[in-house]
Structure formats: structure tokens, C-alpha cells
Amino acid sequence: MxxxxxxxxxxxxxxxxxxxxxxxxxxxxxxxxxxxxxxxxxxxxxxxxxxxxxxxxxxxxxxxxxxxxxxxxxxxxxSQIDFLNMHSYFDALVLMYRVTTQLAARYHRPEDLEIVRARQAEFAAAVEAQDALAMISTNAELHLAIAEAGRNPYFTALFSRLLNEGRRILRLYYQSYNDRLPRRFVEEHDEMIAAIAARDTDLAESLARLHAEQIVAQVQKLLVRGDRLDVKL
Amino acid sequence: MxxxxxxxxxxxxxxxxxxxxxxxxxxxxxxxxxxxxxxxxxxxxxxxxxxxxxxxxxxxxxxxxxxxxxxxxxxxxxSQIDFLNMHSYFDALVLMYRVTTQLAARYHRPEDLEIVRARQAEFAAAVEAQDALAMISTNAELHLAIAEAGRNPYFTALFSRLLNEGRRILRLYYQSYNDRLPRRFVEEHDEMIAAIAARDTDLAESLARLHAEQIVAQVQKLLVRGDRLDVKL
DNA sequence: TGTATTCAATTTGTCGACAAGGAATATGCA
DNA sequence: TGCATATTCCTTGTCGACAAATTGAATACA
The missing domain is CATH 1.10.10.10 (Winged helix-like DNA-binding domain superfamily/Winged helix DNA-binding domain)
Known part of the structure; x- marks a missing residue:
């Protein structure tokens, strides 16, 4: 200091x-x-x-x-994390995943894709290194880059807030992240990016939906198992 | 002062x-x-x-x-109203109309409906009185009440912001509001409220979508006609 | 000993003043 | 006269200090 x-x-x-x-x-x-x-x-x-x-x-x-x-x-x-109304959070998160990815497929420009692919490379590197904290950060950055390619500031602002809130939630559980899912996420990201590049809005949206629902299901499983970390710093 | x-x-x-x-x-x-x-x-x-x-x-x-x-x-x-990126605004507005109405049909409680119906009565009174300014206000209040019945603070917060922004936009055009549309809006509101009360989420969502798209089309028509008022106070 | 009241300590909310950064104006020079 | 530079004015950003509100401790009382 x-x-x-x-x-x-x-x-x-x-x-x-x-x-x-x-x-x-x-x-x-x-x-x-x-x-x-x-x-x-x-x-x-x-x-x-x-x-x-x-x-x-x-x-x-x-x-x-x-x-x-x-x-x-x-x-x-x-502020406290509101574990009681978590379903509101998940609803909003899934919807923003869907709509921002769909809009990215519609409105992105070539230079947007470069940024998105760079973020995806960073995420893949974090997965490769099994660095859970970096995975959380780079995943948020990737999806934010996709949202920005969709060029709707209202959705981007809400999504950014949701992703930030997600960082706090996921950090409480990040030790459970060391399983097969992250590699699956890398593949799903690649599919989503390909759909965006092909300007296939329907495919992009449905891939985003599946992707988001997988993440939500994973977090919910951790929530009910109650294996939250005791974070003390 | x-x-x-x-x-x-x-x-x-x-x-x-x-x-x-x-x-x-x-x-x-x-x-x-x-x-x-x-x-x-x-x-x-x-x-x-x-x-x-x-x-x-x-x-x-x-x-x-x-x-x-x-x-x-x-x-x-x-802050200026961004007339260039108005389509982003309309996209977000329509989506929030849809999702908040759908959630209201799913999660509302009896006491919510009382508030919603009271707001709708106020809107109907404003239409009856041909008070365009009151129509704008009471319409926003009604839809906000519906959103609150849906109990998702993330959506409610964004929707509230969008409706407020809409007040500023509509005020620029409110003199064009004196036509047959407001009475149609009263009917559409009644249908939406009935669908919410019946907990018919699909119907509520599609009614909200049609309602929102009508409003957007109306505003867009005013925008391209360019018959904006010169507001000087 | 337990409860109510008073008092002190801590933290926030507000204030008036000063200084820095821009913008408009004035000044100097060609 | 036209342009560049200096100066002044105005608005914002920051500061240190004071006052109000609340908390918790200390005291008084039953």
C-alpha cells in the first residue's frame, strides 16, 4: 500500500x-x-x-x-451474494448468453472476430494450465468480447454485470473446476465462434443456450452439494 | 425554487x-x-x-x-438521446417486454395483480382523458409493475432503465399520440393481464411481443416521418 | 444482577475554501 | 487584418474540518 x-x-x-x-x-x-x-x-x-x-x-x-x-x-x-434468488440470476445469465451470441452472429465485423479468437486462445491456455482462476477470468472476457461484437450496449452492460457477479460466485467453488468440463467448454466455444463467423444466428443462439445451461447446471450441482469453499484471506 | x-x-x-x-x-x-x-x-x-x-x-x-x-x-x-443506435434500444425493449411479462405469468402472486390492475386503470383513465403525457407515465408504471411481479431484479432494473429512456423519446413525439392506437393498447393490456392471471406463460409472452412490436413500429414511423416536436421550456 | 439511561467514541454527511484545468478573451506580432 | 500566444475567468476536483447519527460502553437505578 x-x-x-x-x-x-x-x-x-x-x-x-x-x-x-x-x-x-x-x-x-x-x-x-x-x-x-x-x-x-x-x-x-x-x-x-x-x-x-x-x-x-x-x-x-x-x-x-x-x-x-x-x-x-x-x-x-x-455486498452479499444472494444465494436465495439464484434462479433469477441464472435466468438472466442464460438469456444474455443467448441474445448476445445471436447478435454477435448478426452484427459482428471481421476485426471483432480477431479479438474473440484471442480471448478464446487465452481461455484455452488457462484450461491447459489447469488454472481455475484464470479460466473464470478469461471465460468472462471471451463472452464479453462476443457481446461487444453484438453491438447492443444495453445487453452488454447487463451481461457484464452478470459475468462479474458470476466471478464472485464461481470463485467460491473454483476447486471443483478440475474435471473434464473445461475441455468441453473449449470445444463449445469453438463451435459458437464458428457459428458467429458463419453468421448463422439460429445456430449461434442455440449453441449459446446449451453452453449456458451446462454451466448453470454445473454450478447448481455445486450449490446443492454445498461444497462451498471457506474463503478466508 | x-x-x-x-x-x-x-x-x-x-x-x-x-x-x-x-x-x-x-x-x-x-x-x-x-x-x-x-x-x-x-x-x-x-x-x-x-x-x-x-x-x-x-x-x-x-x-x-x-x-x-x-x-x-x-x-x-x-445526456443526448442516441437516435443512431435506436435499433439496439428497440431490440432490448422488445425482449424485456417479452421476458418480464412471461415471468410475471409464472411467478406473480395475487397481491401483484391488484397493483397491476390499478396501474392499468390509471392508464385507461389517461387514455380516456386523452392526456398523452399521463399515458406515457402510466404505461411505464404498468409495465414496471408487471416486471416486478416477475421477480427478477436483473430484468426489472434493465427494463426500468429502458422505460425511462422511452419516456424521454416519447415525449418528443407525444402530440402524435392522439389517434386510435391508445385505445387498442388498453385492450392489449387487458389481454396480457388476463394471460398473466391465467398463468399462461406462452400466451403472455406472445401478447407482450406483439404489443411491444406495435409500439416500436409506431415510434419508428414517427422517427422516419421526422415530425419531432421542438421542445422548448 | 438485570435493565434503562447517559455518555463517549467512531463513522458518516456536509460544508466552505482553495487549486488545477479549460475556455474565452485579450494582447502581441507579422 | 490574421494568427499565435498570454492572461483571465469560470467550473470542476480535492482538501481539511466540523457536525450529526449511531454504536457500544459506562453508569445509575431497581
Whole structure:
């Protein structure tokens, strides 16, 4: 944290909020700040070497995305994962998988596919290395790249939020990821990308649906088995 | 604005942000602050009789919802309506109409229907009174109530944002609303509500789709005719 | 000993002031 | 007169300090 405070003087005006926002967002999504962690403004202002004002602005933005919860006049903390309404999450996730993939098949441009294929290569590498944490990240990046090729900012924004929420959920279970499924996911991704490149919207949508439903079924199996990790950092 | 500043001393701690946020949001959605209007922090702080800090927090939240755009170190203004990418908007709107109505048919509880029917009565009253502005508002409220009966916060949040954006678009055209279509919309609403009450998810979804596509077609017709009102307030 | 009340400590919400970055204006030069 | 540069003004970004609200401890009382 010293290297953060040392940047105090070289910081450009207006960049402070973004730095705090990006770092906290990362720490929340990577569960370095697990759900329920207290967020203290003065502590953060000391850590980042700036006053509470830009800290608060970053927190307001995080709250707007549902990553932290603020109780008026009281503590603010990293938002809990709502395991009770998980089916709402799965419904939304599957639908966004479907619609973004379909739109990608319809509206993508050649340069989009390069990015998508690069992301897929990163995902395949993570699978090859059996790096579960990297799989989660690169999978989200891949599907976000597909969504961006679909060029609908409303869907992309919701999907991005869902994928981020998914990172937090999956991290709780990532040790269970070391089975045959990841390699299957690589193949499914390849099929989806081929359907997108061929502009076959129906095939792309149905592949995305199957893909998403497999993921959901896998996570649900972990949920009912209750073999959640105790994350303590 | 005097009645706003006069509340200065009686204001409860923490309520200031919400007041500013709600009022500005309303004024933006009702086009009292049309797209492109400059937002001046000092001016607002004088108007509401509070310092710039809570004003800024309200503005950050509005920016998070895309209602205002902020240029760093420069002015901030009410966000423009993006008429070029309108098809993205229509795609998202139609899909949310469909999915929220379908989920309402599946998950609604009896007390939800009371609220929905009350909203529908308000919409019918607005149509009867030929009050186009009230039609826009009550129509959005009705569909939001249906979405809430579907109990998926992810869809509800996106739909709410889309309906709000729709208020701004429709207000630009509301004079064209005085034709036979509104009465048709009342009937379609009744059919949708009946399908929801009967828990017929497929029928509810297809009715919602037809309903949404009619609205979109109507708005698109207005768009290409280009008979936009010059809103000056 | 248990409960209610008061008080202190901590944390958030708000404030007024100052400084930095742009934009508009004024100035200098050809 | 036309263009480049300097200056001023205005708005935003950040700061340190104070005040209100809440929590938990300490005290008083039965």
C-alpha cells in the first residue's frame, strides 16, 4: 500500500476516483474483499493517500453497480451474494448468453472476430494450465468480447454485470473446476465462434443456450452439494 | 425554487442527496431538462440550498444511470438521446417486454395483480382523458409493475432503465399520440393481464411481443416521418 | 444482577475554501 | 487584418474540518 500512497503527488487531477474505483472493483470481484467486508472511508483515504471526497465518489459508483451496500449513517460493506434468488440470476445469465451470441452472429465485423479468437486462445491456455482462476477470468472476457461484437450496449452492460457477479460466485467453488468440463467448454466455444463467423444466428443462439445451461447446471450441482469453499484471506 | 432553499434547515441528515437525485431525475425524464442542458454544480447548490458535495453525489449517481454525461474538468450535461443506435434500444425493449411479462405469468402472486390492475386503470383513465403525457407515465408504471411481479431484479432494473429512456423519446413525439392506437393498447393490456392471471406463460409472452412490436413500429414511423416536436421550456 | 439511561467514541454527511484545468478573451506580432 | 500566444475567468476536483447519527460502553437505578 506504500506504493499507492507514494503516488500522491504525481497523480493527475481527476484520476484519483478512477484508480480507487478500479482497484476496489478488482478486489471485490477477486474476493480479496469477500462479501460482508467492511469498507472504511478514512482507512481507504489513508491507504490511497487522498482525502475522503474522491474515495466517497468511487464508493457511490460501486454502490450503483451493486458491488457494495451502504447503510445510511452507518457502515458500508461489500455486498452479499444472494444465494436465495439464484434462479433469477441464472435466468438472466442464460438469456444474455443467448441474445448476445445471436447478435454477435448478426452484427459482428471481421476485426471483432480477431479479438474473440484471442480471448478464446487465452481461455484455452488457462484450461491447459489447469488454472481455475484464470479460466473464470478469461471465460468472462471471451463472452464479453462476443457481446461487444453484438453491438447492443444495453445487453452488454447487463451481461457484464452478470459475468462479474458470476466471478464472485464461481470463485467460491473454483476447486471443483478440475474435471473434464473445461475441455468441453473449449470445444463449445469453438463451435459458437464458428457459428458467429458463419453468421448463422439460429445456430449461434442455440449453441449459446446449451453452453449456458451446462454451466448453470454445473454450478447448481455445486450449490446443492454445498461444497462451498471457506474463503478466508 | 424558493420553497426548495427554504427547506434548508429542516432537512434531515442524508436526505439531501436523495432529494436532489429524485428531482433532477424527474426533470430529465420529463424533458424539463432537455438533452444537452448544461448542469452547473454551483447553480444547483444555490437552488437546493446545500453545498456542492451532496449535489455532486447525486450527479455521480445520475451519471451511473446514463442520464447525464460528464466531461472531465469540463461541463456536465443531460445526456443526448442516441437516435443512431435506436435499433439496439428497440431490440432490448422488445425482449424485456417479452421476458418480464412471461415471468410475471409464472411467478406473480395475487397481491401483484391488484397493483397491476390499478396501474392499468390509471392508464385507461389517461387514455380516456386523452392526456398523452399521463399515458406515457402510466404505461411505464404498468409495465414496471408487471416486471416486478416477475421477480427478477436483473430484468426489472434493465427494463426500468429502458422505460425511462422511452419516456424521454416519447415525449418528443407525444402530440402524435392522439389517434386510435391508445385505445387498442388498453385492450392489449387487458389481454396480457388476463394471460398473466391465467398463468399462461406462452400466451403472455406472445401478447407482450406483439404489443411491444406495435409500439416500436409506431415510434419508428414517427422517427422516419421526422415530425419531432421542438421542445422548448 | 438485570435493565434503562447517559455518555463517549467512531463513522458518516456536509460544508466552505482553495487549486488545477479549460475556455474565452485579450494582447502581441507579422 | 490574421494568427499565435498570454492572461483571465469560470467550473470542476480535492482538501481539511466540523457536525450529526449511531454504536457500544459506562453508569445509575431497581
Amino acid at each position: 506504500d506504493n499507492e500512497t507514494s503516488l500522491r503527488n504525481e497523480r493527475k487531477r481527476g484520476s484519483g476516483v478512477k484508480v480507487v474505483y478500479d482497484i476496489l472493483r478488482d478486489e471485490i470481484l477477486h474476493l480479496e474483499l469477500p462479501p460482508g467486508s467492511p469498507i472504511d472511508e478514512v482507512q481507504l483515504s489513508e491507504r490511497f493517500g487522498m482525502s475522503r471526497t474522491p474515495i466517497r465518489e468511487a464508493l457511490v459508483r460501486l454502490a450503483g453497480e451493486g458491488l457494495i451496500d451502504t447503510l445510511p449513517n452507518r457502515s458500508t460493506m461489500v | 424558493d420553497n426548495e432553499t427554504s427547506l434548508r434547515n429542516e432537512r434531515k441528515r442524508g436526505s439531501g442527496v436523495k432529494v436532489v437525485y429524485d428531482i433532477l431525475r424527474d426533470e430529465i425524464l420529463h424533458l424539463e431538462l432537455p438533452p444537452g442542458s448544461p448542469i452547473d454544480e454551483v447553480q444547483l447548490s444555490e437552488r437546493f440550498g446545500m453545498s456542492r458535495t451532496p449535489i455532486r453525489e447525486a450527479l455521480v449517481r445520475l451519471a451511473g444511470e446514463g442520464l447525464i454525461d460528464t466531461l472531465p474538468n469540463r461541463s456536465t450535461m443531460v
